Amino acid sequence: MTQERLIEIETDILAKNDRYADANRAVISGLGAFAINLVSSPGSGKTTLLCKTIEMLGDQPLAVIEGDQQTANDAERIRATGAKAVQVNTGKGCHLDGHMVGHAMEHLSLEKNAMLFIENVGNLVCPAGFDLGEDCKVAVISVTEGEDKPLKYPDMFTVSEIALLNKVDLAPYCDVDLDLYEANLRRVNPGIEILRISARTGEGMQAWVAWLRDRLAAKPGAGV
Amino acid sequence: MHEMSLCEGVRSVIEEAAVKNGFTGVKTVRLEIGKFAGVEKPALEFAFDVVMRGSVAEGAALVMIDLPGRAMCYDCLKEVSIENRLDCCPDCGGGKLMPVGGDEMRIKDLEVL
Numbered sequence: 001m002t003q004e005r006l007i008e009i010e011t012d013i014l015a016k017n018d019r020y021a022d023a024n025r026a027v028i029s030g031l032g033a034f035a036i037n038l039v040s041s042p043g044s045g046k047t048t049l050l051c052k053t054i055e056m057l058g059d060q061p062l063a064v065i066e067g068d069q070q071t072a073n074d075a076e077r078i079r080a081t082g083a084k085a086v087q088v089n090t091g092k093g094c095h096l097d098g099h100m101v102g103h104a105m106e107h108l109s110l111e112k113n114a115m116l117f118i119e120n121v122g123n124l125v126c127p128a129g130f131d132l133g134e135d136c137k138v139a140v141i142s143v144t145e146g147e148d149k150p151l152k153y154p155d156m157f158t159v160s161e162i163a164l165l166n167k168v169d170l171a172p173y174c175d176v177d178l179d180l181y182e183a184n185l186r187r188v189n190p191g192i193e194i195l196r197i198s199a200r201t202g203e204g205m206q207a208w209v210a211w212l213r214d215r216l217a218a219k220p221g222a223g224v
Numbered sequence: 225m226h227e228m229s230l231c232e233g234v235r236s237v238i239e240e241a242a243v244k245n246g247f248t249g250v251k252t253v254r255l256e257i258g259k260f261a262g263v264e265k266p267a268l269e270f271a272f273d274v275v276m277r278g279s280v281a282e283g284a285a286l287v288m289i290d291l292p293g294r295a296m297c298y299d300c301l302k303e304v305s306i307e308n309r310l311d312c313c314p315d316c317g318g319g320k321l322m323p324v325g326g327d328e329m330r331i332k333d334l335e336v337l
Contacts, residue, residue: 006333007245013233013255013329094226126226129262129329154309155262158323187310190298190320 020098024133032221042122124153231275249337258326294325
């Protein structure tokens, strides 16, 4: 007769992902590097924002991991700026995970005190739940998406440290209330920082680049 | 969201446990799922049956235990229980709530053979 027994597991379902993410974080910290996970809807302007950011950062060592279901278009756009970039195609997958990012990092030979930009798959749902080993998540949201986006997809904005309200140059043409946008972001995350920017015109970009430099400087081991 | 990936996570934890604890069949898998974990239960049940095929947990029953949503109110600085992600503070009526619990996705235990 078979004996039934109860085994206590008490393990997170995503424990395996978290182990990969912790290993990535150890590599990043060991280099005194600073990594951000850029999350947003498709079409919020993440890649244009990155190209502009890279240009403004000048000599700052950096590398980019691009996540998309298909095509290497984004990595090619990043490489055209002269920066190192690796494209990860997730196929049917809706998010990057710790294992994919760890593998991509092996191909990047990240420098000491570098910035690592991980551009996640454009999706406001799934990437919120997967730690990649980044220092923080940065949400990019464009004014054309509508002020209630943060209320419809709260998790992504709750886990992000800062939101970049992009394409503000288009605000006069799309009846958007930027103050309401900010109030809705704070409704789902009272502690979130918000910057109004336009990657196209450069508005607000100095503040964003200053934020990145401050965060890198604050990392232990950086500047050594 | 991504219920299939979650079930793959469950499967790999069960397979590790099977090696460690030496069992060959699973009768029941009990998960603890927070209210704000974003898990669609019917989708998880469907994916569970599919993903467990060919593993020690093929045919196992899936039990999901709900964990409450908890948030810190930035107005009255109390930790409160909330039903919905966009609820106001049940104590002071404030609208600035930061979730501090309810995003759990945990395998609690297994009934094994």
